[in-house]
Amino acid sequence: xxxTERTPETGxxxxxxxxxxxxxxxxxxxxxxxxxxxxxxxMLRYGPGSGGLPVDDGLFGAxxxxxxxxxxxxxxxxxxxxxxxxxxxxxxxxxxxxLPLRAQGGSLLGVLCVFDRCVRRLSNRERDGLDAIASxxxxxxxxxxxxxxxxxxxxxxxxxGGADRPTAPRAPDFxxxxxxxxxxxxxxxxxxxxxxxxxxxxxxxxxxxxxPSFRTAGGHLRFQRADVLALQDRPW
Numbered sequence: 707x708x709x710t711e712r713t714p715e716t717g718x719x720x721x722x723x724x725x726x727x728x729x730x731x732x733x734x735x736x737x738x739x740x741x742x743x744x745x746x747x748x749m750l751r752y753g754p755g756s757g758g759l760p761v762d763d764g765l766f767g768a769x770x771x772x773x774x775x776x777x778x779x780x781x782x783x784x785x786x787x788x789x790x791x792x793x794x795x796x797x798x799x800x801x802x803x804x805l806p807l808r809a810q811g812g813s814l815l816g817v818l819c820v821f822d823r824c825v826r827r828l829s830n831r832e833r834d835g836l837d838a839i840a841s842x843x844x845x846x847x848x849x850x851x852x853x854x855x856x857x858x859x860x861x862x863x864x865x866x867g868g869a870d871r872p873t874a875p876r877a878p879d880f881x882x883x884x885x886x887x888x889x890x891x892x893x894x895x896x897x898x899x900x901x902x903x904x905x906x907x908x909x910x911x912x913x914x915x916x917x918p919s920f921r922t923a924g925g926h927l928r929f930q931r932a933d934v935l936a937l938q939d940r941p942w
Contacts, residue, residue, distance in 0.1 A: 724752035764787065766819075800822060852902060
């Protein structure tokens with residue numbers, strides 16, 4: 707579980723906020739699903755029997771694609787999710803309320819969901835309370851992600867084999883097919899996570915040469931870690 711293994715304090719805070727989310731909505735079950743760089747989901751669950759909550763990529767993706775909450779009052783009658791493992795699990799889930807967890811730049815961090823065993827919809831007061839809890843969880847996840855990304859970039863500062871590694875030459879703006887591509891490169895989404903901005907902002911930085919970059923033979927943007935470090939240290 708990404709939240710608890712790498713950052714125990716974040717895991718404890720999220721667990722407490724999950725308890726608050728379930729209590730606020732008078733619901734027995736709640737979870738936070740964090741989207742990983744490889745597109746997989748890691749979950750932190752709360753509630754009796756919550757260990758049996760299946761990973762439902764379709765539901766998490768549906769919540770994450772929107773900017774508004776997704777509410778399903780009767781899961782069994784839902785045209786998309788009525789036949790999923792979640793709907794047919796022994797937990798007897800009948801209603802779902804999910805919110806996307808986003809960084810300030812709009813990038814998706816994960817989703818927060820509460821589940822009930824009866825057909826229902828949340829009250830406005832419950833929705834407002836869950837919005838506040840979701841904001842706190844998103845802030846914590848964004849802080850943790852920036853910290854993790856910063857540690858990955860900082861690896862380039864560490865000497866290896868008892869001596870400093872030579873500085874890699876600056877890459878050209880475009881790498882033709884067949885040329886060797888430098889190792890330890892960052893994708894646009896990696897840079898976006900470090901600075902808590904959107905990938906479009908990163909692309910604009912590259913276009914305006916604020917952040918040096920080059921493109922692979924397939925046309926994808928790549929960034930040298932040393933250049934990202936330099937941008938971090940540069941006054942804004």
